[in-house]
Amino acid sequence: MTRRQRGLHLVALLALIGGLGLFYWQSTGARAVPALAEALNDEDAKVRIAAAQTLAEIGSGAGAAVPGLLNQALHDRVLYAGTSAARALRNIDLIAARQVMTAYLPALNAEDVQTRRSACAMLEGLGPVARPAVPALVRALDDPSETVRIHAVGALGEIGIPATLVIPALLKALHDPARAVRQRALSQFAFSIPATEAVVPHLKQLLEDEDRGIAALALSALSSRQRQAKDPTAVYVTLLQTGNASDYALRQLAQIGPEAADTLPVLIPVLQHQRSLYRYLAAEGLGAIGPGATDAVPALIATLQDADSVVRDSAADALDAIGTPEARQAAAAHRHSEGSR
């Protein structure tokens, strides 16, 4: 082989690498949104689900796909396709996610069991954005159908806030007559909801449960609490500082409430984050801290001008919860101006 031939093959390899890079660049990020939005209309449910999941990863850059996702969340016949769209919407557009919540709330009172179950699953998909649905989901824990109660518990665990409503509801579900409901409630404390002091006696009681699965979950929940007893916020602060799993960490901090007051230096900057979900969760976290978050008042007042109305409302709620005269005045002025709009 001549030197020229070898050089040509190396150049061809570089061209191939460049082509692959271009293909990756075009197929990912906001550039992939038009093709993914098109895929939401595919006949195959698997394609629609995969498209929604990829759009959820893209986040706020996928705004062009919101109409398609809204349509999928509200009308798709395949439940998982609908919940995937709901999950994507919570990452992309909070207002659209709230529209989905508003559409499914009446379905919690439908006569058909499957409709009520689907409504719970959709609200679960929306996660913390469906916070206004918590009272309705708490009522769904008295549903005569075990399936609906299981999904209501799942939705409450995924929404997670406000902890003052969610934790008592899950405690009630720990004593549900159906074993599957008890297990689902217990798994929330084991994996996603931090167990408070009030929960511990119930968990200890379940350690003696005849069902080994239930006892193991109770042990897991108690161990998780013991691990974080010294500094319950440390792991979430680290997650936020490293930029990993931010929505999970923010939601956990919002569930911890006043004990998370030492996380203000980490939470306040998140109010400026480009992702509306993060801004919303940061405002929820500050509201859950309450009067201990006085230092966040100026930042929250600035958030009342946020582009997203859901974030603005959450900031106003947080200001009310903090309760200083300045905060209350700003929240009242916001509500007045929103009302006049």
Next chain:
Amino acid sequence: MTLLRDSRTLTWITVTLYWGCIVFGLTLPGVVTVTHGTYQRHGAFSEAWQEFRLDLFAPGYNLFLVGVLNAIPFIVLAVFILLHLGSAAKREPEIVSRRLIGVAGALVVAVGLSAWVHIGTTLYPDAQGALAYFFLPIYLLGLIPLGYACGRLIGKITLRAPRPRPRNSAEDGSGTESSSSRTAP
């Protein structure tokens, strides 16, 4: 051995190995995934292919990235093959053969380990399986030179240069054995 004297044949072998290596590295994860998917679906190739296409950039799968990660050591090996065999035409056939056997050793290691890892993680998936995709290129980059060295060793043992024949004393009249013309590799 006679074939290797022809530079066109050697060029053809080099180019085939070079591009074959690159294509194999890039496509192996996809081929394994689609083949496994087709088998699971009792021969429905189109469904398996569509699922592969969906998982190419899907969060949690990203088969494109898996293919690129797998291709890195193969691209390094391909460039080595191009430079190593591509410049061997002017050498002695024994040297070319030893280089070819060395390259074959490297290829056996690369293809064998890569195929074993991808087939294993596809047949027995678990939560930590993705770690294999990250560590595989590192292991391969370390083991490919080892495979080459083994190949060269085998080549050295099996392809010894022919010993010069002892000359008949009647032919040259000296009555002594010639000790010249032994080529060192």
